[in-house]
Amino acid sequence: MTWLITGGAGYIGAHVARAMSAAGERVVVLDDLSTGVAGRLPAEIPLVRGSLLDREAVDAVLAGHEVTGVVHLAAKKQVGESVEQPLRYYRENLHGLTVLLDAVVAAGVGRFLFSSSAAVYGVPDVDLITEGTPTVPINPYGETKLAGEWLVRATGRAHSIATGCLRYFNVAGAARPELADTGVFNIIPMFFDRISRGEAPRIFGDDYPTPDGTGVRDYIHVADLADAHLAAARRLAGGPGAGDLTLNIGRGVGVSVRELADLVADVTGHRIPPVIEARRPGDAAKAVASVERIGRELGWTATRDVREMVTSAWEGWESQHRPAPVA
Numbered sequence: 001m002t003w004l005i006t007g008g009a010g011y012i013g014a015h016v017a018r019a020m021s022a023a024g025e026r027v028v029v030l031d032d033l034s035t036g037v038a039g040r041l042p043a044e045i046p047l048v049r050g051s052l053l054d055r056e057a058v059d060a061v062l063a064g065h066e067v068t069g070v071v072h073l074a075a076k077k078q079v080g081e082s083v084e085q086p087l088r089y090y091r092e093n094l095h096g097l098t099v100l101l102d103a104v105v106a107a108g109v110g111r112f113l114f115s116s117s118a119a120v121y122g123v124p125d126v127d128l129i130t131e132g133t134p135t136v137p138i139n140p141y142g143e144t145k146l147a148g149e150w151l152v153r154a155t156g157r158a159h160s161i162a163t164g165c166l167r168y169f170n171v172a173g174a175a176r177p178e179l180a181d182t183g184v185f186n187i188i189p190m191f192f193d194r195i196s197r198g199e200a201p202r203i204f205g206d207d208y209p210t211p212d213g214t215g216v217r218d219y220i221h222v223a224d225l226a227d228a229h230l231a232a233a234r235r236l237a238g239g240p241g242a243g244d245l246t247l248n249i250g251r252g253v254g255v256s257v258r259e260l261a262d263l264v265a266d267v268t269g270h271r272i273p274p275v276i277e278a279r280r281p282g283d284a285a286k287a288v289a290s291v292e293r294i295g296r297e298l299g300w301t302a303t304r305d306v307r308e309m310v311t312s313a314w315e316g317w318e319s320q321h322r323p324a325p326v327a
Helices: 011-022 054-062 077-083 086-109 140-159 187-196 222-236 257-268 292-298 304-322
Strands: 002-006 026-030 047-049 067-074 109-117 162-170 170-172 201-204 217-223 247-249 252-257 275-277
Touching: 011 222, 026 054, 047 054, 047 077, 047 086, 047 170, 054 086, 067 222, 077 086, 077 140, 077 162, 077 275, 086 109, 086 140, 109 140, 109 222, 140 162, 162 201, 162 222, 187 257, 187 304, 201 257, 217 222, 217 257, 217 304, 222 247, 222 292, 247 292, 257 304
Parallel strands: 002 026, 002 067, 026 047, 067 109, 109 162, 162 247, 170 217, 201 275
Antiparallel strands: 217 252
């Protein structure tokens, strides 16, 4: 069978594409390269440049590569930007998904794995977030992910498609330096950006009801995340009876922002004390995944710790920001 990976030239997508290809799965990537990088993919993985909003392009890649399963990662994903541009996020994330699913149904594709997010939960006040925790997103990004899950499941039931929705927690690290995250939107690259300029890393809020007063999060190495996609895709390959999966992907371990800042200082050698700023609206005190279900359903568990995430991310940051040699 052949898997189409949308957004497969992105930070997460390239890791997924490489992991699935290395495991013997046939994959093809569709990416508009608005944020993706073609060089992240090896030559043996076909890359088709195109938008999910272009139905003809989607139909062509499904037919031309005889696609039998889809891993859908392409989406806009910045929370703050989604608040400022809700129409764009609903158009790209939900209308794009509608176009893709319509094409999948027409082509008779039988498996669909959807990239969702812990943002669907909003800010639950629980020790561990299970898949049964109420979904109350607080921003347009989270709303589009939750509505996307509804659409995927409904389409799967109506057309006998095996489906899965994977709710990512905080993704970090890199399998190789050239695959590292190039954006400065998540906390680890935000720390790197500050310390690389000789500025103090920022911690937003130190008065939460947590052991050290800073927010606690669950971090997952992107290579572990890719392995989870492979396990889920193979589960769906069993046919309609293999789906409807909804699974958290995390480590089930909380790390505070202050602990993370200390680890970044230790790994990078940039020991600039963080500055404390006001809480950001919508930030939860604690967001840690329950990973019991994914272990039971897929036999998968994360194997890489936070130090590995920070170390590999720093290697990628340095490789991307190393000054060009003087001629």
